[in-house]
Amino acid sequence: MDKKQINERINKLRQEINFHNYQYYTLDNPLISDYEFDMLLKELEKLEIENPEFADPNSPTQKVGGEITKNFETSKHKFPMMSLGNTYSREELSDFDIRIKKSIGENFKYTCELKFDGAAIGITYTNGKFSKAVTRGDGIQGDVVTANVKTIKSLPLIIEDENIPKEFELRGEIILSHKSFNKINKERAENGEALFANPRNAASGSLKLQNSSLAAKRNLDCYIYALHSEELKFQGHYESLMQAKKWRFKVSEYTKLCNNIDEVFEYIEYWNKKRSELPFDIDGIVIKVDEYEHQETLGFTAKFPRWAISYKFQAERGKTILEDVLFQVGRTGAITPVAVLSPVQIAGTIVRRASLYNSDKINELDLHFGDYVFVEKGGEIIPKIVDVDISSRHPAAYKIIYIDHCPECNTELIRNEGEAIHYCPNSKTCPPQVQGRIEHFISRRAMNIETLGEGRIEVIINNNLVKDIADLYDLKYEQMLGLEKTVIDEETGKSKSISFREKTVSNILTAIESSKSIPYERVLFALGIRHLGETVAKKLSKHFKSINDLRNASFEELVSIHEIGERIAQSIIDYFKNEDNQNLIKRLEQSGIQLEAKEESAEVKGNALNDLSFVVSGVFSKYSRDEIKQIIENNGGKNVSSMSAKTSYLVAGENMGPQKRQKAEELGIPIISEEDLDNMINGNPS
Numbered sequence: 001m002d003k004k005q006i007n008e009r010i011n012k013l014r015q016e017i018n019f020h021n022y023q024y025y026t027l028d029n030p031l032i033s034d035y036e037f038d039m040l041l042k043e044l045e046k047l048e049i050e051n052p053e054f055a056d057p058n059s060p061t062q063k064v065g066g067e068i069t070k071n072f073e074t075s076k077h078k079f080p081m082m083s084l085g086n087t088y089s090r091e092e093l094s095d096f097d098i099r100i101k102k103s104i105g106e107n108f109k110y111t112c113e114l115k116f117d118g119a120a121i122g123i124t125y126t127n128g129k130f131s132k133a134v135t136r137g138d139g140i141q142g143d144v145v146t147a148n149v150k151t152i153k154s155l156p157l158i159i160e161d162e163n164i165p166k167e168f169e170l171r172g173e174i175i176l177s178h179k180s181f182n183k184i185n186k187e188r189a190e191n192g193e194a195l196f197a198n199p200r201n202a203a204s205g206s207l208k209l210q211n212s213s214l215a216a217k218r219n220l221d222c223y224i225y226a227l228h229s230e231e232l233k234f235q236g237h238y239e240s241l242m243q244a245k246k247w248r249f250k251v252s253e254y255t256k257l258c259n260n261i262d263e264v265f266e267y268i269e270y271w272n273k274k275r276s277e278l279p280f281d282i283d284g285i286v287i288k289v290d291e292y293e294h295q296e297t298l299g300f301t302a303k304f305p306r307w308a309i310s311y312k313f314q315a316e317r318g319k320t321i322l323e324d325v326l327f328q329v330g331r332t333g334a335i336t337p338v339a340v341l342s343p344v345q346i347a348g349t350i351v352r353r354a355s356l357y358n359s360d361k362i363n364e365l366d367l368h369f370g371d372y373v374f375v376e377k378g379g380e381i382i383p384k385i386v387d388v389d390i391s392s393r394h395p396a397a398y399k400i401i402y403i404d405h406c407p408e409c410n411t412e413l414i415r416n417e418g419e420a421i422h423y424c425p426n427s428k429t430c431p432p433q434v435q436g437r438i439e440h441f442i443s444r445r446a447m448n449i450e451t452l453g454e455g456r457i458e459v460i461i462n463n464n465l466v467k468d469i470a471d472l473y474d475l476k477y478e479q480m481l482g483l484e485k486t487v488i489d490e491e492t493g494k495s496k497s498i499s500f501r502e503k504t505v506s507n508i509l510t511a512i513e514s515s516k517s518i519p520y521e522r523v524l525f526a527l528g529i530r531h532l533g534e535t536v537a538k539k540l541s542k543h544f545k546s547i548n549d550l551r552n553a554s555f556e557e558l559v560s561i562h563e564i565g566e567r568i569a570q571s572i573i574d575y576f577k578n579e580d581n582q583n584l585i586k587r588l589e590q591s592g593i594q595l596e597a598k599e600e601s602a603e604v605k606g607n608a609l610n611d612l613s614f615v616v617s618g619v620f621s622k623y624s625r626d627e628i629k630q631i632i633e634n635n636g637g638k639n640v641s642s643m644s645a646k647t648s649y650l651v652a653g654e655n656m657g658p659q660k661r662q663k664a665e666e667l668g669i670p671i672i673s674e675e676d677l678d679n680m681i682n683g684n685p686s
């Protein structure tokens with residue numbers, strides 16, 4: 001290809017990728033498989049690297065981020081980012097409607113919108129290109145968070161239209177779905193980091209990440225709720241949103257034009273019931289007089305527009321007694337205070353525990369034993385104590401004092417400067433830390449010794465057979481055979497027996513043996529080094545091909561790696577400085593654990609899959625979806641995006657849609673797992 005053809009191909013790829021991003025992230029209607037999409041993106045990335053003269057800051061390749069912002073600049077909003085007056089009842093909303101009618105008469109409409117519970121953002125487009133994103137800040141000026149917002153997949157970087165105003169500004173809300181929020185918190189828990197209290201905090205925290213490639217991984221989304229341009233003349237708000245929608249912005253499909261206040265009440269009623277079915281949080285409904293002409297007449301108070309108001313849903317709340325506070329110790333030594341409550345029904349479930357986050361939160365609430373507390377529960381978030389009814393406190397009630405020694409091993413707790421969480425520093429012998437580390441090590445995503453799960457490892461630890469992860473590899477058949485324990489299942493309240501019969505014991509030993517072939521990058525994650533999650537472990541294993549190389553790395557070397565910050569680097573240095581850890585690694589090495597990277601560990605080259613075609617769907621545990629596709633190709637197979645009678649196999653992971661399974665069954669396509677695929681390649685009969 002000559003340069004002209006390359007340029008044309010680049011432009012074509014950008015257009016295609018933008019279109020598929022739109023189909024996938026905005027319309028939730030993917031037209032091609034992830035694999036096909038990745039291939040397009042890879043081709044574009046390659047062409048852009050090889051032909052830097054065609055680089056473009058608004059190319060879809062930029063959605064992965066990479067920019068570092070040490071200090072966020074501030075920027076004044078072109079017009080203030082106001083907030084909304086709140087109403088909490090039908091009466092208050094009726095009063096609003098009466099006020100409006102008094103001023104502008106009866107001839108107008110309301111636009112009703114969901115009130116997204118996230119972080120407000122103002123985004124400017126200049127000559128059809130994404131140019132700036134600014135947080136709300138104090139309403140007058142906010143922080144410039146362009147690099148992070150640009151990574152949001154549902155936000156177009158370029159608008160394809162002939163009549164685009166020279167400049168326009170969108171206002172919207174950056175949100176996190178429950179699914180993405182839970183994923184982030186799960187990773188944070190695994191890394192021993194403080195959890196985000198709710199998706200809103202996680203979304204606004206993500207906007208202030210210094211490294212935009214980390215923001216890109218958060219899966220933020222953005223709903224647009226206003227479009228402003230001096231050059232465009234719309235009759236009203238709804239029409240402007242429809243224009244934004246045409247330009248491929250994500251405008252909620254539930255935005256509705258209502259003819260009168262009764263229709264507004266219907267909308268509110270509907271969403272009050274249905275909001276729990278949404279995949280993200282909303283905290284109310286926003287009601288806006290639609291016509292711009294009327295908005296102008298109504299104007300603003302000092303703080304709010306007079307033409308709009310929000311109707312806030314009652315948070316699902318319960319009142320109950322705080323019976324006790326437990327201090328749980330995690331595998332990294334982090335202390336989590338948990339409130340023990342008299343059981344109370346909130347939003348359809350019985351709540352017995354609530355999160356108290358840290359000592360600052362307990363002090364802020366000034367909690368006493370036996371207090372009547374208000375507990376809120378929203379979406380899939382852990383219930384939290386939001387308030388205390390001081391008037392009903394017993395005069396002699398004891399104040400809850402935060403512990404200063406570990407409740408498990410009595411070691412004095414530490415709290416690092418600038419951190420909210422207390423830690424128990426006795427990582428060596430503090431029982432929940434020892435057990436937590438071993439449990440993490442054997443977990444599915446780490447060494448996958450799941451046969452030791454469901455309480456079995458606890459029995460083994462309690463019988464003093466295992467004190468650290470290296471001891472697992474010295475376990476003997478005779479030591480385990482016959483062990484037994486009766487436990488009470490927390491969920492059902494029923495007792496069940498854990499017993500180590502012959503079959504169980506031999507399964508355990510087989511799984512331990514198989515774990516010796518788990519690749520180095522997963523071993524690195526399995527070690528449970530603080531702040532070292534799966535992604536970081538993968539990254540490190542690419543730079544340091546063996547644990548010895550990693551151990552010898554200096555702080556400077558570590559932080560020079562893209563995405564490895566000071567906190568992670570320090571944690572690695574501290575880990576290897578510790579003599580116990582050094583001995584542990586030596587013993588793991590002697591047991592035959594993979595502590596070096598194998599060349600292309602996920603890839604086995606061969607022709608075992610010649611002439612076979614595969615559809616890969618769902619989430620997998622051993623490999624990523626792309627790795628599976630790569631393995632299929634490396635072994636002579638073909639990946640296809642949709643099933644037909646000619647498809648040889650459907651490789652199914654977790655969460656695969658029921659339609660896919662049904663279609664495979666109808667067409668008679670065998671459904672296989674990732675293990676089956678491995679077996680086919682390795683010649684094992686399945």
Ligand code: IVH
Pocket residue numbers: 082083084085113114115116117119120121136172173225286305308310
């Ligand atoms: S309109 C002048 N519409 O709620 C009117 N705001 O208290 C400006 N919000 O921080 C806001 N969903 O970020 C509007 N559909 C929606 C909204 C919405 C969420 C947030 C907004 C602001 C707060 C207003």
